[in-house]
Amino acid sequence: MEYNLADLFESVVDAVPDREALVYLDVPGTGAERRLTYAELDAAANRVAHHLLDSGLRPGEHLGLHLYNGVEYLQTVLACLKARLVPVNVNYRYVEDELAYLYRDADLAALVFDAEFGARVAKALPRAGRLRHLIRVGPGGTPAAVPFAEAEASGSPERGFGPRSPDDLFIIYTGGTTGLPKGVMWRQEDLFFSGLGGGAPTGEPVTRPEEVAERVAAGGDGITFFPAPPLMHGTSTLTAFICFHFGQRLVIHRKFVPEEVLRTIEREKVTSVSLVGDAMLRPLVDALTGPCRGTDLSSLFSVSSSGAIMSDAVRAEFTALAPDVVLLNNFGSSESGFNGTATDDAGPERGFRIRVNDRTRVVDPATHEPVAVGEPGRIAQRGHIPLGYYNDPRKTAETFFQRGDERWVLLGDMATVDAEGVVTVLGRGSQCINTGGEKVYPEEVEQALKSHPGVYDALVAGVPDERWGSRVAAVVQLRPDAGPVDAAALQHHCRARLAGYKIPRAVVFTDHIQRSPSGKADYRWARRVAAGA
Structure with a gap:
């Protein structure tokens, strides 16, 4: 046995097959849910893995996950690892051009997507290069794809896979300095020790692969992890694997709804919640002082943030409502895994x-x-x-x-x-704008703005935002003959080219864009002008 994520997961399954592994709550508030033990999750992943191999996919090929949170997401990631396919996360906020680029850049051979995104997927497919096998989660007819339930039913629930390697890849796509996403290539052994804490993120890392299951068998249950952000962000998926390597229980929602998050913490006795900065913590505070006043959070030990910090002001508000909960601002990246935690x-x-x-x-x-x-x-x-x-x-x-x-x-x-x-x-060394944990790069938004026929020049900068940490703002110089162009028109223009979180929330018009003599952008000037709007 080696440090391969599928091997490690299967060793935990064999140690605690009947322990509850995953609780999935569908559209929050509807009461719809699924609960799977470790053995049931393992069998479900085996079925999808066999379907993928039976469909002609081969070890080393790449599969994209264009999905909301759900059992299908984690089931498919595990299936990829078992079949030695490479899972690739797809930001479900991307629009046609962005999807076509990612599908092509990642050399996707297969794609599992939510039916809700079918129209965007269909538009991107003609430019998707090697993509040849589609699986659709949920009802829908466009584009043509194998229904997930059919794919699952066609595969064997048994393992029967060949030997794996610690060199098997896991790719996490993240934003690039030009705004284009880039895929971080991890060997699974390196990811295990750097991004997953080596089987013990708060203690001594394991020294043998077998120790993961041995520690699970020797310990008990009682810990429940709840990653609130989308699984398509690397941190949430890595949190899920940390949970599995502990042999504990994972709770996920399809989407983030603060009131339902709090009700789930109370009902499921959640121990640890992970989220993204004030963008998620502030709505929880608002819910605790409003419709969810009096929610029992006694089971909750920690709330941790990655991707954006929880500000002192919002931390103080939450602590006043839940004084026994430890708040942790973690620091890391797709390229480094976990680096450390903010000091007190x-x-x-x-x-x-x-x-x-x-x-x-x-x-x-x-x-x-x-x-x-x-x-x-x-x-x-x-x-x-x-x-x-x-x-x-x-x-x-x-x-x-x-x-x-x-x-x-x-x-x-x-x-x-x-x-x-x-x-x-x-x-950031670059001018990256971090809005609620999402990375937005000015150059990409500027290109979208300047593709409008009325725009002569534009600079984009981040300005402070109480909820999101930063929001995207644009300083725009129009062409002399542009005619009537307002902020709403530019936002509408960008919406067809960029994910929603990249759209400028504020647009300031100016007679002249200030640049250096060499033509380089003066982002300090742009930020100052945008913040003064």
């Missing part, structure tokens, strides 16, 4: 301070040498790191480097380090 003294005056693991450093981005105390640099990580970006050797060479005998990944976050080794994160 982090705040507006001191910045976002994190105690990092011993594989993380702050380095000079040019020399890759560690920076002196107090000097700014880029966060980097060594050891169990990805192989690079799929189909992007240039970006791989820019981001991954060799130092001595070790390979490192250079993250996009600027930071300083103090004498005690505590890292203060200063922000």
